[in-house]
Amino acid sequence: MSNEKYLEISHVSIEFPTPNGSFKALDDVSLHIEKGEFVSLIGHSGCGKSTVLNIVAGLYQATNGGVILNSKEVNEPGPDRAVVFQNHSLLPWLTAYENVELAVKQVFKGKKSKPEMRDWIEHNLALVHMEHAMHKRPNEISGGMKQRVGIARALAMEPKVLLMDEPFGALDALTRAHMQDSLIEIQARLKNTVIMITHDVDEAVLLSDRIVMMTNGPEATIGEVLSVDLPRPRDRIKMANDPRYNYFRSEVLKFLYERQKQPLSKDAAASQSAADGKPEAGNSAKEEAAA
């Protein structure tokens, strides 16, 4: 098995049925990701980044093309493709520990003994620096802490690929920076294969090995791929004055704001949000697609 084709997204297109005929959100998206690679998907909102992630997660089915992970086709969701959702999506009636436990029990049933499971849960919570609050419920901890638990839950599944859907999008700038540093630290230790969706250019450059820039929808596809060969470990303060860092940053900015200007038409924005994973009231296309 060649490492280069650890995760293969092959000619993926997706159409959502809408009352006005089908809406093609993605057109011929192809991407190969190596084992241990950290890839960011960046693009304007509504360009279908979340849709790509949901297809890899198995939550959506591609209309054409498919996803192959470790020589197996992806047809349904599974814990080998753990997802960190934008709004943490912890079960509010369970403590941080119990939230991770639910995942660990499901994945390691019959493989780990009870004390092993407890150690593993505590290990993962410690990895995201949540050991001090692991018996608190989500409503007792801050937004950043909830997201940390969400990441711990995903890591605890030992996924083949970790999918992150704008994991820090709902956090304030300072907390976001802390979380990014944590993620850099975790990535250095675990070397997971990660696909992260973001619309934060600095976040993308700081964290990624490659940045995949997507064109605007409908029929969105991959515009350019930028390899970020900055040395690791990366330090945000040193990076700030690094000319190479600034070069990558400006490359992404140029793509986003010169080549792919945000469409101003309201209709286009409305129809594009159909393809995005964000909740949108009264959006029948999304409802049907998710069902």
Added chain:
Amino acid sequence: MNTKVMGLPLLGQMTQPLYKLKTVNWSDVPKQALRKLGVPLISIVLFLVLWDGIAAHIQTSLGKVPGPVQVWDQAVALYHEHEDARKREARFYERQEKRNAEILAKDPNAKVEIYPYTGSPTFFDQIETSIITVMTGFLLASLIAIPIGILCGLSTTIYTALNPIIQTFKPVSPLAWLPIITLIVSAVYVSADPMFSKSFIVSALTVTLCCMWPTIINTTVGVSSIDKDLINVSRVLRLNWLTNVYKIVLPSSIPMMFAGLRVSLGIGWMVLIAAEMLAQNPGLGKFVWDEFQNGSSNSLARIMVAVIAIGLIGYMLDRLMLLLQRVISWDKSATLR
């Protein structure tokens, strides 16, 4: 300061840890006590005064409409009647035992029996019967409604299939169900030595049929409005159907479910009184009807005692459900009214 104990603001503060007591502004305490106890008290007094004033001016075939004082007198009288009946019952059994003991003294092998007391049920006996009946009917309704609600919430097909039936039966009055249930129970529930009386079964089933709908509908809404992300978590984890229901669906729909259960219990209690009146089944409804037929000068006051008792018991049942929700639900922050 958050007072956890209903109607007892001071006690609520006492449950705070001692170190927090320092932060209590004691000058606020009388103000709070006034608001929590004083305001309802004033409104109740105003209501009683208004009642007394209006009642004195209405003349019925049974005399003047009783005011609060006459109603209170009848409440006391009903209590004494209950006590007297209990004493009579005790004496009845005492006499039997004494007689049996005498018989046994003469002939140790004699067969003796204790005959059950057959006095007419008092007001308080009727209350007990009604509460047991409504609880039975309500429990049965919940056992049917919650699973149906969960299925309807999980599957659009099941919901579409059942919705017309639910919506059609929901508004049917208990008075329309009653003859059907009475006839069916009489035909089906035939037993030489029945565990429950027929009237109990009829009343309880009427309650069940009338009060299950709000629970079904609320549970359906609660289940179908689960956060999409939580469903996705369940899908990513590949939880099986039962684990999904138990770990994700049930907890997240508990607040809505309880909203439904409370409405259901309220309806059940109203339905029961009507059913008991119409079917002459033992309970508070029968008490009201008997007093109405009796037509003595005290009847109206006694019916009013029953009305107040019915109201207070309904209120108590609702609080009981709230208490249960507080114990069961994870969402302790929700304001419960």
